[in-house]
Structures are given as C-alpha cells and as structure tokens.
Amino acid sequence: MAKHSLTGHNARMNPEHVWTAITTAPDGLSESPFWHPQEHRLYWVDIPGRRLARLLIQGQMQAQGTVEYWPMAEEPGCIAPVQGGGLIVALRDGIYLGTAWGGPLQLLAAAPYDTTKMRFNDGKCDAHGRFWAGTLYEPKDQALGQLYMLDAQGLHAMQGGVTTANGLAWAPDGRAAYWSDTAAHRVRAFDVDLASGQFSGERLFHQMTPKPAAWAWGSDAPYAGRPDGAAMDAEGCYWSAQYEGQRLLRLSPTGQIMTEVTTPVPCPTMPCFGGPDLQTLFITTSRQGRSPQELTQYPQAGCVFAMRVAVPGLGVNFYQA
Template identity: 45%
Template sequence: MIPNPAYAPEAWQTVTQHIATLGESPFWHPYEQMLYWVDISGKQILRANIYMGTVEAWDLPSEPGCIAPAASGGLVMALRDGVFRAQAWGGPLQLLTTLDYDPSHMRANDGKCDALGRFWVGTIDETRTLHNAALFCVDARNSGHTGTPQVRCMINPTDLPAATANGLAWSPDGGTLYWADTPSHTVWAWNHDQTSNSLSTQRVFADFKAKPVGWLPGTLDANNGGYRGRPDGAAVDVQGNYWVAMFEGRRVCQFAPDGSLLAEFAVPLQCPTMPCFGGEDLKTLYLTSARHHRNAAELAAFPLSGSVLSMRVEVPGLPVNFFQD
C-alpha cells in the first residue's frame, strides 16, 4: 500500500528539541496536559509541556521499560530490577514488587495499565538468543496495609516463545488484548475477560515479512524482499483501530479491529518506537523513536532519530489508563 499523500513525512512535527537514545512508553497526562515518555538506555523519564516547549528529565538508577500515571498521584514504573512507585515527579522510589526474570540479561520493556488500573509489563531478552520474554500483570488494588500487589504471569514462554514484548494494547471495551513479539514480526490478539483477568482464543492479528539478510537502512521496498519494519509499540483509537509503530520501517500502520490494514503513515526517521494519543481532544498522535545502536549513515540521513514527533489525526484515541493502588 502506498502511504496516503496527506500523511507524508512532512505531516509530522517535531515536539521538542530533546533527543532520546531509545524513546518509548509515551502517554498524555490529561490533568497535567503534559506528554510523558522514557529514554530506556538513557535511564530517564521525560515530560514535556507541549505549549511552553520545555522538557524535564528525571534520572533513574536503571533502565525504565515502561511507565504509567497513578490515580493517587505520581507514577508507577518498571525498571530493570523491579516495579516501583513514586508519589511525585522526581520523588523517592518505593519497590512494589519484582518480576520473575534474571535482570543480568533481561529487563522490563513495553507496558501500560488496563482499564481497571492493573499495570502490565512485558520483558525483553537482551541477548536476542533466548525466547523467554513474558507478560506480567501487577494488581495493587487490594494490596491493603501490606502494600504487596498481586503479580500474575499472563503470557509465558511455554505458551508463546517470545524475545521482545511489545505492542500491548486493548480494544475500547477491554475484550481484546493485543501483544507483539518484535523479532517474530507478529502481533497476536486474545479474548480478555477483564473481571477474571483471563486470556483465551489466541490468534494472529497481523504479521509482517521478515528482515532479509544484508538489509541496510534506506533500502527501497522493491529491493529488500518486501521488508518494511517490524511491530514495536502500539495504541488504539475510539473506533478500535490498532496503531503500531514499525521499527526500521519508517512508518506507522493503522489496522481495523478485524486485522485489515487501513492506512500507512510515512515517518521521517527509520525507527519509530511507540505512538500514543494526546492533546485536549486526543486527536494528536505522538510518536517516540530510537537512535540506539543505529549506524552513522542512518543518523546522518535521519537526524530526527530519537525525537518525539506529532501529527493530527481524524479519529481520537483512547485516554491513558491510571494505575490503581
């Protein structure tokens, strides 16, 4: 599919002058009217006042894979060595729980909260040789005086071998959960019973052509075996359409709930990482990106790599879900 000319790379705007190494996990805070995101390899949480053009950076002791706002204030975050709570920006970190993985070669990656305020965290195998990534759910709603949340492994390597958890999102009614393994070039979907918090009926939602041997950034589609990137982070709009950033693909794809491709949006950088919807009307699509481990030629060709971009869209997105504790 040829990208809609109305959404060519020139349709995107640069949100701030700040460049992250590995930007991820963006969300729009509706009460603060600010955009939050993380720089994983830079070990920072970032937030921007879009209207003032200012950015604040919060240095952390280890890599933040994902973050979410908390209903009682502050943030919940998944760092390399556990899930932490901070009551205020830049405040002290309280360890809520650890997850069942070896932090010497694994860390938290893509994650967010569901509509009931449970924090879901996927993991990544940094060696890229093991398929032991998993998806955990941290439920602190009934932790009481102990302060210890319930942790469940919702998708484990025995059921679905995966290396890099990504693409987490839910349909507007919460009845469908989406999750991707980036190296497998596949997005799956499950039926999700929110009350019992159970998953069933796993199926392939979207799959993409694998990366050919010898591929180089900037290679034209006709000469690269059809490779156009692999699925990274995702978001869902109010109509249930699934928007996914295609890492190395210079595009964002919009899929209908039935898995059919509705549109492609060309991006002026090689490695978009994750979209989110924001602004007062939730019709601004924000997009993080990466420059981590990209070669000099690519960075010279795409100097916006690592920045946050924005684009106006016709259909509003779902608002961010808040962590409940």
C-alpha cells in the same frame, strides 16, 4: 484475519499527514509515551538514557518550555500514571512507585527473572487500573519473554512465548487485547476476561514480513519493519509502530491494513493519543545503534513527533493501587 506487509522501507504514503517535532534534543531510545489529561503533559522514557521525560503541551501540538528529565538507576521500560498522582515505573530490577516527580521510588514488586539477561519493556495499565509490563530477553535467541500483571494481590505471569514483548493494547470495550513479539514480526490477539484480566483464545492478528537476512538500512532489499509499540483508537483500530520500516500501520479490528503513515525517521517506537480532544497522535523514536550515514540523513532520530488525526484515540488508564 491477518495480512502480510509487503511495502518497502522507503515507501512514502499519505503525504497529507504532517508531522511536527515537539522535541529538539534527541533521546537514545524513547518509548512508552502517554498523555496526562490533568497536567496537559506528555510523558515518556529514554531507555538507554536511564531517565523519564515529560513536556508541557499547549493546545494540540505546541510544546511549552523545555523537557524535564528524571534520572533512573536502571533502564526504564515503561511507565503509567497513578490515580491520585505520581507514576508507576518498570525498571530492569522491578516495578516501582514514585509519588512525586524526581522523588524517591518505592519498590512494589521485584523482577521475577534474571536481570543480567532480561529487563522490563513495553507496558501500560488496563481500564481496571492493573499495571501490565512485558519483558525483553536480551540474547534474543529464545522466546523467553513474559507478560506480567501487577494488581493489589501482587505480580502475576499472564502470558509468554515471546522474545521482545511489545505493542500491548486493549479494544475500546476491553474484551480483546493485542500483544506483539517484535522479533517474530507478529501481533497476536486474545479474548479478555474483564474481571480477572486473564487472556484466552490466542489467535494471529497480523503477521509482518520477516527481515531479510542480509538487510541493512539503505539496501535495495524490501523491508517494511517489525511491530514495536502500539495504541488503540476509538474505532477499535490498532496503531502499530514499525521499527526500521519508517511507518505506522492502522490495523482494523480484523487485522487488515487500513492506513499506512510514513514517519519522519526510520525507527518509530510507540504511538499514543493526546491533546484535549485525543486527536493528536504522538510518536517516540530511536537513534540507538543506527549507522552514522542514517543519522546524517535523519538527524532528528530519537526525537518525539506529533500529527493531527481524524479519529480520536483512547485516553491513558491510571494505575489504581
């Protein structure tokens, strides 16, 4: 059952939620965060900055040292940890394996699309160690984006019909998956075959209200944002970052809004759960393409933030080659 989002962009809800900035130097567009439980580090990507980032976190939300960066030759859309060490990285031209931070990359699968018009975007691993990455069709005038899955047999096209693939997440038992199309303001749900990973039974999970044609930041027209990256908590609730909506939504397993949390900056991009108890919620954010007026009001746009939550999230899944 889906519900429409009608709250305006300037809503201030749940003031009891307190955010802490864990970075001070903003990225252009940070995305794909995950908590590494063995390293006690938060990892993420800066897409226009063409770099990966990581930061040691002590306790629950205390950053230790400075952010480490790993430059990339092209835009990284998403990353995931690898069982036994290293990272799997989806760049514009393909999916790569990096066995050591800052070291060489090994091509696992070339991009199966026109890289002048498309790139990999949101993605992560499922509980079986398969790596999933969706694509973004950059002209944004057709729903040509796809969702791909990489396993030991190679790269497979699994789902299509989106313009900007985002918000991939699985239910705690792995039997349902969620996937959003940011441009369509829509999150879809699917049944999942655990053995193959195949999706079936597509249905509407949640429909956000479309962006008004003349809307711009600071205008009086109500706009609550569109679905970007997402994470799943232990109760099977789907946390969706609402880009330009300055909020996170916690959606029930039936797609109803349970909680709305205001974010420190207008463009949250993706949440993830971390910390020793998985009760720290991290969010990445964006400053790319924002107006000078907005950045004056929100100078921390592009930073990474954290807050404590009552319900723990699901931990990251590792890629198993």
